[in-house]
Amino acid sequence: MKDKMDRISARLREKQIRIPVDLTVGVVFFLVAAAVLLLMPSQVAISERDVVNGRAFPTLLMWVMMICCALLVGKEIYKIIKKRPIAYKTINLLVEVKALIIMAILVITYLLARTTDLFVVGAVFCAVAFLLYFRCKKPLYYVITVGMAVGIWAVFRFLLNVHF
Amino acid sequence: MKKRRICLCLALILAFSLMTGTVGFAAGETWTVTCPWAPDGVASLVSQKVAALSSEYSDDITLVAFAQKGDAATVNTWVLDNEAGDTGLVFVGEGLLSITSIMDPAKMQFDYDNFEFVENLYSSVFVLSADAKLDIKNIEDLQAYVADADEITVATNGATGSEAFLAAALFGSMGAGDALKIVPYQSAAEAAQGVVRGETQFAVSHQSQIEESFKQGGVTVVCAFDEDAIENGPFAGVEGVGQYDYPYFRNRCFIMAPAGTDEEKVAELKALYDEILADEEVVEWLHETMLLEVDTMDEEAVLEHVDNVKNIVNEYIDIVQPAA
Amino acid sequence: MLQHIIPASGLLFTLQNILWINIGVFIGAVFAAIPGLTVILCVILFLPVTYSMSAIPGMMFLLGIYCAGGYGGSVSAILINTPGTPHAAATMLDGHPMSKQGRTKAALKIALYASTFGGIFSALALLFLGPQVAKLAAQLGTPEYFMVCLFGLTIIAGVSGKSMIRGIIAACLGLLISCIGSDPMTSYDRFTFGINRLYLGLDLAVCLIGLFALVEIVSRAEDQPQEMHMDTRKMKDDGTITKDEYKRMVRPALLGSLIGVMVGIIPGTGASEASWFSYSQAKNMSKHKEEFGNGSVEGIAAAESANNAVTGATLIPLLTLGIPGDGTVAIMLSALMINGLNPGLSLFTTQGDIMYAIMLGLILVNVFMFIQGKLLTPLFAKVVSIPQEILTPIIVIFCFAGAYSVNKNYFDVAVALVFCVLAWILRKLDMPPVPILLGLVLGRMTETNFRRALLISNGSPKIFVSSVYCWAFIALIVLAVGTIIRGKIHDRKAQEKEE
Numbered sequence: 001m002k003d004k005m006d007r008i009s010a011r012l013r014e015k016q017i018r019i020p021v022d023l024t025v026g027v028v029f030f031l032v033a034a035a036v037l038l039l040m041p042s043q044v045a046i047s048e049r050d051v052v053n054g055r056a057f058p059t060l061l062m063w064v065m066m067i068c069c070a071l072l073v074g075k076e077i078y079k080i081i082k083k084r085p086i087a088y089k090t091i092n093l094l095v096e097v098k099a100l101i102i103m104a105i106l107v108i109t110y111l112l113a114r115t116t117d118l119f120v121v122g123a124v125f126c127a128v129a130f131l132l133y134f135r136c137k138k139p140l141y142y143v144i145t146v147g148m149a150v151g152i153w154a155v156f157r158f159l160l161n162v163h164f
Numbered sequence: 165m166k167k168r169r170i171c172l173c174l175a176l177i178l179a180f181s182l183m184t185g186t187v188g189f190a191a192g193e194t195w196t197v198t199c200p201w202a203p204d205g206v207a208s209l210v211s212q213k214v215a216a217l218s219s220e221y222s223d224d225i226t227l228v229a230f231a232q233k234g235d236a237a238t239v240n241t242w243v244l245d246n247e248a249g250d251t252g253l254v255f256v257g258e259g260l261l262s263i264t265s266i267m268d269p270a271k272m273q274f275d276y277d278n279f280e281f282v283e284n285l286y287s288s289v290f291v292l293s294a295d296a297k298l299d300i301k302n303i304e305d306l307q308a309y310v311a312d313a314d315e316i317t318v319a320t321n322g323a324t325g326s327e328a329f330l331a332a333a334l335f336g337s338m339g340a341g342d343a344l345k346i347v348p349y350q351s352a353a354e355a356a357q358g359v360v361r362g363e364t365q366f367a368v369s370h371q372s373q374i375e376e377s378f379k380q381g382g383v384t385v386v387c388a389f390d391e392d393a394i395e396n397g398p399f400a401g402v403e404g405v406g407q408y409d410y411p412y413f414r415n416r417c418f419i420m421a422p423a424g425t426d427e428e429k430v431a432e433l434k435a436l437y438d439e440i441l442a443d444e445e446v447v448e449w450l451h452e453t454m455l456l457e458v459d460t461m462d463e464e465a466v467l468e469h470v471d472n473v474k475n476i477v478n479e480y481i482d483i484v485q486p487a488a
Numbered sequence: 489m490l491q492h493i494i495p496a497s498g499l500l501f502t503l504q505n506i507l508w509i510n511i512g513v514f515i516g517a518v519f520a521a522i523p524g525l526t527v528i529l530c531v532i533l534f535l536p537v538t539y540s541m542s543a544i545p546g547m548m549f550l551l552g553i554y555c556a557g558g559y560g561g562s563v564s565a566i567l568i569n570t571p572g573t574p575h576a577a578a579t580m581l582d583g584h585p586m587s588k589q590g591r592t593k594a595a596l597k598i599a600l601y602a603s604t605f606g607g608i609f610s611a612l613a614l615l616f617l618g619p620q621v622a623k624l625a626a627q628l629g630t631p632e633y634f635m636v637c638l639f640g641l642t643i644i645a646g647v648s649g650k651s652m653i654r655g656i657i658a659a660c661l662g663l664l665i666s667c668i669g670s671d672p673m674t675s676y677d678r679f680t681f682g683i684n685r686l687y688l689g690l691d692l693a694v695c696l697i698g699l700f701a702l703v704e705i706v707s708r709a710e711d712q713p714q715e716m717h718m719d720t721r722k723m724k725d726d727g728t729i730t731k732d733e734y735k736r737m738v739r740p741a742l743l744g745s746l747i748g749v750m751v752g753i754i755p756g757t758g759a760s761e762a763s764w765f766s767y768s769q770a771k772n773m774s775k776h777k778e779e780f781g782n783g784s785v786e787g788i789a790a791a792e793s794a795n796n797a798v799t800g801a802t803l804i805p806l807l808t809l810g811i812p813g814d815g816t817v818a819i820m821l822s823a824l825m826i827n828g829l830n831p832g833l834s835l836f837t838t839q840g841d842i843m844y845a846i847m848l849g850l851i852l853v854n855v856f857m858f859i860q861g862k863l864l865t866p867l868f869a870k871v872v873s874i875p876q877e878i879l880t881p882i883i884v885i886f887c888f889a890g891a892y893s894v895n896k897n898y899f900d901v902a903v904a905l906v907f908c909v910l911a912w913i914l915r916k917l918d919m920p921p922v923p924i925l926l927g928l929v930l931g932r933m934t935e936t937n938f939r940r941a942l943l944i945s946n947g948s949p950k951i952f953v954s955s956v957y958c959w960a961f962i963a964l965i966v967l968a969v970g971t972i973i974r975g976k977i978h979d980r981k982a983q984e985k986e987e
Contacts, residue, residue: 022651025917029657036664045676047485052942054671054678057935058664065660068653089918098709099912106702106884110905113888114898123885130881145878149885156889160533161228164892203532204818213826216539231532232895237687241897268675271687317944324675347943348673350936353811354755361629363944376810376832453828485674 002135012094021089026073033062033069105129119156119164123149192224195433197253197419200238200260202351203231206370206454207255207417210286213449214440221439225432227253236264236271243274248424253282253433255417259326262473267324267485279420280430281466283437286450287459288415289390290330291399292318293367293374293383295359303387303403310340319358319367323348324485326415327355327368329473330389332480333411341483359383370415371399371455390414397455413473416459418466496844499544500852508545509849512552513857517864519553520560521572523701523883525890526693527557528816535819543827543842548849550820551799555853557816558759558796559603559861562788566595567871568883570701574692575759575795577700577925578767581647582780582787589783592869593727598785599792600861602741606793607854609745610752610800614807615847619833622808625753631941631951635961636754637934640761640926642968643768647922652976655923658914662927663934665690672936673943685899692760694891694900695928698907699921701887705880706912727865729785737789740770744793751794752801758814759795760929766794772971800850807831807843 046053079086113122127145156162199208208231218227232238246252294300300309320327328346335344347364349355352373359367360382377383388394391406405412421430441458450456519530530553538546561576566583586595648655668679669689680686744766751762770790771780780787802813810832812818836843891904911921945951
């Protein structure tokens with residue numbers, strides 16, 4: 001099992017994606033700003049009597065964001081035309097897969113705590129899941145971490161009166 | 165190193181005993197009283213004071229005050245989390261039952277039927293204060309000022325709260341609804357400062373919130389939103405708008421249990437609150453420090469209050485917030 | 489004043505008061521060191537303890553929590569790159585890099601010294617200048633508040649990293665997120681998408697957990713196995729601070745304390761704003777700008793002295809005018825009012841001894857915070873030697889418990905998770921997270937004061953130049969922008985030289 005995982009890790013470590021980071025930021029946030037502007041009428045009610053209504057500030061922000069995005073994209077296009085190197089960011093697939101696993105642990109911890117309405121269940125899962133993620137083989141670490149998870153829950157539940 | 169460890173152990177033991185002794189465990193049945201407004205607000209303060217005395221008056225019930233700012237959202241959560249048999253109480257006032265229910269019913273996932281009325285915690289008479297430079301000292305001065313004013317600005321806590329409707333009702337019934345501009349602030353204390361700085365001409369607030377500015381001479385207190393003149397405290401003698409037939413309501417804070425709570429339990433809770441609210445120390449504190457009144461009520465009076473405020477809201481809603 | 493000092497000292501120096509100060513300091517420091525458990529939450533939880541006390545011990549206990557909370561937030565910021573409280577976020581920028589260099593104890597000590605300096609500075613300001621300064625601060629109105637916010641937004645330039653454009657985009661995102669919830673001026677909902685819990689807006693502490701703490705956990709994915717099992721015991725960390733470092737701390741600590749006091753006396757602003765203002769100004773004025781963000785002594789000193797200097801300053805408007813300077817102090821008001829003390833200048837005449845005992849007590853609180861801090865520093869420093877396998881899940885559990893405790897519901901935990909995902913994506917796009925935090929801190933205040941000012945002036949922008957205070961803030965903004973531009977030109981020239 002360990003060998004198999006190591007092999008997969010080694011394979012993933014070699015896989016990398018390069019993204020033109022400034023271009024991506026410019027395009028993504030331009031679209032975000034445009035979407036917010038489109039959503040504005042349905043999400044922010046205003047009245048005729050408002051001197052400065054509730055849409056003014058977010059609208060101003062989104063225009064500033066769009067201008068900044070346009071500048072960022074413009075700068076990169078200029079570099080491409082002038083055949084200068086543009087900014088790239090390298091993303092390693094292994095890192096992203098590992099990040100996804102950690103996020104999954106976080107989400108499952110949350111779901112377990114929420115559905116059972118017992119925070120300690122999620123806490124114990126979280127402790128064990130992270131030890132497994134780190135491939136920990138020391139039983140003492142498991143005892144300490146699970147003990148701490150229960151302890152933290154008990155302090156919040158019984159001393160601080162946080163009922164979860 | 166040894167000394168350090170001893171100090172640390174001592175501190176831990178002290179902190180632990182403090183928490184277990186005061187926060188964690190209480191004798192008898194513990195009722196958590198949720199205040200859906202600011203932890204430093206008037207309702208929360210009174211709730212804390214009353215809760216602190218509960219163990220002196222009852223061996224069976226301990227009240228624990230808890231404040232969670234959030235208004236309708238907090239009460240929505242409370243209604244979802246508490247059902248008959250649970251030991252939770254919550255405050256609701258005319259702001260939720262009479263104002264939000266008309267202005268923004270979608271915000272509320274509850275109505276009066278979700279509760280069993282226990283008691284009214286206090287009554288507060290709001291006052292209208294004016295920038296001292298305007299030299300408006302009573303309702304006659306106010307009427308004269310309003311008659312000539314092109315614009316009337318009033319500082320209130322929030323845009324659509326009780327204070328905003330009291331301002332709308334007073335100036336609206338004086339025929340100056342169109343000239344009225346409500347300037348909302350984030351808190352009552354901030355609103356009171358707004359008028360002191362001259363940002364607005366008037367402010368509506370609890371008496372205690374304007375007391376210091378009044379003592380410093382920054383504002384004059386024009387009138388009280390009540391039937392008659394104020395009898396006690398630093399504002400004794402200030403006229404009530406009711407004397408001139410202008411609409412008004414008092415601010416009240418109803419303590420509610422979950423719908424379906426055992427009648428005997430409700431009666432027991434009401435009796436406990438009544439006893440604490442009759443305590444001389446509490447009465448004096450409410451009068452002298454908080455400038456509030458003890459005003460125990462029955463359910464009929466509560467419904468009457470809710471309807472009265474609803475009528476005022478319906479009449480003056482266009483002044484406070486024109487249709488979106 | 490002098491006639492009150494001796495009787496006030498008699499009231500203050502009792503065994504009971506000293507005991508309560510120490511309990512408060514200990515609880516405050518530990519609470520604030522845990523991500524998600526904010527000082528305000530701690531004060532709310534322990535307020536009932538003061539019900540049975542008289543005014544002085546009650547206030548001493550709460551002040552102990554408040555002041556130590558100012559320092560405690562820096563502990564986790566330094567140790568685990570996660571600010572325990574929002575106002576320790578600026579400390580994180582240099583505190584954690586210094587800890588990574590194997591100087592954890594030194595970073596903790598610098599934070600403690602700066603915090604104590606800032607705390608005592610503001611306590612003295614409260615004692616000697618309280619009423620006068622409060623009257624001045626009370627004259628700042630809505631347009632001046634907007635100017636303060638605008639000045640605050642200039643900090644974005646200093647925390648944007650390599651690209652100011654990306655910093656501005658991130659700040660816009662933060663400011664937009666601050667718009668979620670009820671419109672402060674009309675009560676209409678904005679960007680709530682029908683979700684009930686969003687009516688209240690998003691809690692800063694919850695966003696902070698996602699943006700900094702949880703994303704730090706996800707970033708463990710970037711660690712190499714050998715980094716994970718790094719034996720920190722082999723690192724030499726004797727906590728030594730050199731003479732030169734002490735010297736370099738003085739100017740930013742003094743500047744931070746001044747900024748902290750100035751920000752603290754303006755009701756509605758708080759320690760977060762103060763620490764960012766101070767950090768940014770210290771960076772602009774420093775001869776070692778390049779060290780900022782890489783473990784600068786000046787950076788830690790500036791941020792920590794400022795957030796603790798706020799503690800005494802927020803009490804100035806509270807005790808003299810009855811206006812609480814920030815949320816935590818507003819709750820402390822309860823401890824006074826429950827004891828029948830309605831704060832205001834008149835109370836200095838009627839209950840002068842009690843008022844001066846409280847003000848003197850603040851100095852004592854800072855002294856005990858220093859003593860406890862010195863005792864606890866070696867213990868705190870040991871956190872970095874806890875194996876990652878154990879530390880990581882414990883941080884997550886504390887974060888989740890902290891997020892839940894803010895409003896006692898799981899919705900906030902979900903919000904923290906969403907912010908974690910957002911922060912991870914932004915990290916991948918090289919977007920700085922600090923401007924988002926700044927946007928969140930300043931957003932509501934900026935918008936509310938901008939709109940209210942225009943409402944008062946019937947839409948005329950002249951209101952923003954209507955007072956001498958406005959002009960003073962405009963001058964400050966011009967100065968800040970000028971310094972930024974000068975710095976950028978200098979950086980570019982240096983870069984060109986290198987090339």
